[in-house]
Amino acid sequence: MRSFQFDRAASTEQALKAGQSNQAMYLAGGTTLLDLVKLDVMQPERLVDINRVGLNRLERQDDGSVRIGALVTNTTLAQDNYIVQAYPVLSQALLAGATTQLRNKATTAGNVMQRVRCHYFRDNVSPCNKRKPGSGCSAIEGDHRSVHAVLGTSQHCIAMHPSDMCVAMAAIGATVHVQGPKGERTIDFLDFHLRPGDTPEREHALAPGELITYITLAPPLANSLSGYLKLRDRASYQFALASSAIIVQLQGDRITDARIALGGVGTKPWRAHEAEQSLRGQPANDETFRRAAQLALQGATPYRHNAYKIPLAQQAIVRNLQTLTGGVA
Amino acid sequence: MSDSISPNRRSFLKSVGVSSLAVASAPVWVQAIQAAPVDDTQQSLQPGEQRITLKVNGQAHTLNVPANAILLDVLRDRLQLTGTKKGCDHGQCGACTLHVNGTAVNSCLSLAVSHDGDEITTIEGLEKDGKLHPVQEAFWEHDAYQCGYCTSGQIMSAVAILNDPSIGSDDSSVREAMSGNICRCGAYKNILAAIQSARGKVKGAS
Ligand SMILES: Cc1cc2nc3c(=O)[nH]c(=O)nc-3n(C[C@H](O)[C@H](O)[C@H](O)COP(=O)(O)OP(=O)(O)OC[C@H]3O[C@@H](n4cnc5c(N)ncnc54)[C@H](O)[C@@H]3O)c2cc1C
Ligand code: SF4
Ligand code: FES
Ligand code: FES
Numbered sequence: 212m213r214s215f216q217f218d219r220a221a222s223t224e225q226a227l228k229a230g231q232s233n234q235a236m237y238l239a240g241g242t243t244l245l246d247l248v249k250l251d252v253m254q255p256e257r258l259v260d261i262n263r264v265g266l267n268r269l270e271r272q273d274d275g276s277v278r279i280g281a282l283v284t285n286t287t288l289a290q291d292n293y294i295v296q297a298y299p300v301l302s303q304a305l306l307a308g309a310t311t312q313l314r315n316k317a318t319t320a321g322n323v324m325q326r327v328r329c330h331y332f333r334d335n336v337s338p339c340n341k342r343k344p345g346s347g348c349s350a351i352e353g354d355h356r357s358v359h360a361v362l363g364t365s366q367h368c369i370a371m372h373p374s375d376m377c378v379a380m381a382a383i384g385a386t387v388h389v390q391g392p393k394g395e396r397t398i399d400f401l402d403f404h405l406r407p408g409d410t411p412e413r414e415h416a417l418a419p420g421e422l423i424t425y426i427t428l429a430p431p432l433a434n435s436l437s438g439y440l441k442l443r444d445r446a447s448y449q450f451a452l453a454s455s456a457i458i459v460q461l462q463g464d465r466i467t468d469a470r471i472a473l474g475g476v477g478t479k480p481w482r483a484h485e486a487e488q489s490l491r492g493q494p495a496n497d498e499t500f501r502r503a504a505q506l507a508l509q510g511a512t513p514y515r516h517n518a519y520k521i522p523l524a525q526q527a528i529v530r531n532l533q534t535l536t537g538g539v540a
Numbered sequence: 541m542s543d544s545i546s547p548n549r550r551s552f553l554k555s556v557g558v559s560s561l562a563v564a565s566a567p568v569w570v571q572a573i574q575a576a577p578v579d580d581t582q583q584s585l586q587p588g589e590q591r592i593t594l595k596v597n598g599q600a601h602t603l604n605v606p607a608n609a610i611l612l613d614v615l616r617d618r619l620q621l622t623g624t625k626k627g628c629d630h631g632q633c634g635a636c637t638l639h640v641n642g643t644a645v646n647s648c649l650s651l652a653v654s655h656d657g658d659e660i661t662t663i664e665g666l667e668k669d670g671k672l673h674p675v676q677e678a679f680w681e682h683d684a685y686q687c688g689y690c691t692s693g694q695i696m697s698a699v700a701i702l703n704d705p706s707i708g709s710d711d712s713s714v715r716e717a718m719s720g721n722i723c724r725c726g727a728y729k730n731i732l733a734a735i736q737s738a739r740g741k742v743k744g745a746s
Contacts, residue, residue: 219654
């Protein structure tokens with residue numbers, strides 16, 4: 212493994228200072244970063260360990276929302292009583308991701324910042340526009356069955372965003388709080404991840420050296436039900452082929468409000484606004500669900516090996532809605 | 541690396557041998573495996589090295605390590621604690637699972653320098669006073685391994701899971717919680733049986 216300078220920051224100020232040097236990267240749980248440094252896909256010259264900067268608290272706010280410190284682990288977040296009760300979709304999504312040991316290490320900000328699982332990106336030799344801009348995309352003509360997208364792709368990159376947690380956050384609504392050399396700012400969660408477009412090497416809205424300090428969730432939708440459904444090649448410990456995070460508010464058998472986000476199929480955590488809109492005011496039945504599912508995948512581009520993801524994602528929506536609304540036929 | 545291999549480990553391997561492994565009776569633990577304390581304080585730090593203290597299985601070690609040294613490699617190569625295994629080296633198999641301050645993590649994705657001051661428990665630290673940990677005993681009794689390569693990671697995960705009240709006690713919850721430990725030999729059935737049989741015998745184990 213390449214060598215690098217290592218600093219452990221005792222405060223966000225220290226972290227930010229060290230984080231400004233060339234090719235510095237923040238080290239949280241290390242489950243993405245050290246994996247990719249070993250593969251030499253990520254090439255930091257300096258690692259700034261932020262595990263002890265004190266951003267590991269989970270705070271409930273007066274309006275029922277939650278402020279999640281960047282270093283709160285995926286395990287802590289998934290098991291927190293209030294999260295389980297008020298945001299079941301988030302707890303379920305976290306527990307559907309990775310493994311017990313990895314979730315114990317993985318942090319909230321690290322999860323948001325995790326890299327794609329495209330094997331051509333990871334092999335460090337194949338042409339890959341994300342790793343080496345302008346070199347081409349090996350996946351489009353190569354194998355793209357499981358970890359590539361059908362929504363938000365471009366001719367330069369089709370890698371899916373692999374996170375489960377982020378899909379739940381996209382549905383719930385969230386704000387990313389950032390500190391940088393120029394001070395603090397906030398980024399709407401839906402604007403944080405970028406589609407590949409012409410610049411697949413740019414994956415998120417952070418400027419170099421900026422540090423995520425917190426993520427705040429929108430207050431829970433009143434009287435809502437929510438759940439995460441992840442479909443994958445095996446029942447456990449596998450990235451999503453397609454997944455849905457859904458929040459529904461019911462009045463009798465009518466849907467009064469809904470949020471839908473998709474995983475496994477998008478180049479970023481994919482919020483399906485049109486599908487949500489189609490649910491509002493409608494009876495909770497299969498016809499309604501199918502229409503929403505159709506709308507959610509309307510703009511999808513199938514590739515040779517992953518066209519199956521379109522009906523699969525639609526199923527992930529329909530089945531999740533059926534379960535949440537009590538199997539209304 | 542010049543740190544001597546603990547003779548205890550060698551004599552353990554010799555005296556247990558193949559024959560007693562084949563007998564499914566209660567194991568006799570020959571001698572505890574404890575890494576001899578390492579103290580690099582007198583060695584000057586080489587460029588790029590940092591001095592850290594790791595408390596491993598209750599024993600403090602002061603080590604000069606390069607910034608890019610992985611915790612798993614430091615335990616195996618510097619402390620000769622080779623019970624923790626390297627399978628994939630990328631967080632995928634769980635062979636390297638150990639406890640940091642009581643929490644199960646993959647040591648292959650951990651920098652040693654990040655763990656300065658931490659308490660680490662490896663498979664070698666589970667036995668107490670010459671007696672195997674109940675989960676170790678249960679693995680023995682249920683023949684919960686074939687080649688044994690994944691076993692230390694399986695056991696470290698199992699101990700953490702049995703100590704975690706938030707993880708359900710039914711078989712499917714245990715299977716799900718253990719899914720980060722891959723067994724190439726497919727000993728899953730016996731691993732599950734071993735874990736369930738150790739339930740109730742474990743407390744404050746790590
Ligand atoms: C085998 C395996 C299976 C997995 N399966 C799944 C899965 O099924 N579902 C899923 O969702 N995920 C999965 N993951 C991914 C895992 O969730 C991520 O690796 C993890 O969440 C990353 O968090 P971390 O704290 O370890 O980040 P790190 O590896 O420490 O950091 C990742 C990136 O984020 C940056 N970073 C970290 N913190 C900050 C901050 N505060 N501000 C700015 N930048 C920051 C780092 O510089 C780095 O670039 C899997 C990973 C592995 C290895
Ligand atoms: S899909 Fe994206 S990450 Fe994969 S090879 Fe193409 S450009 Fe690289
Ligand atoms: S060696 Fe660490 S998970 Fe495989
Ligand atoms: S016993 Fe051989 S890998 Fe599990």
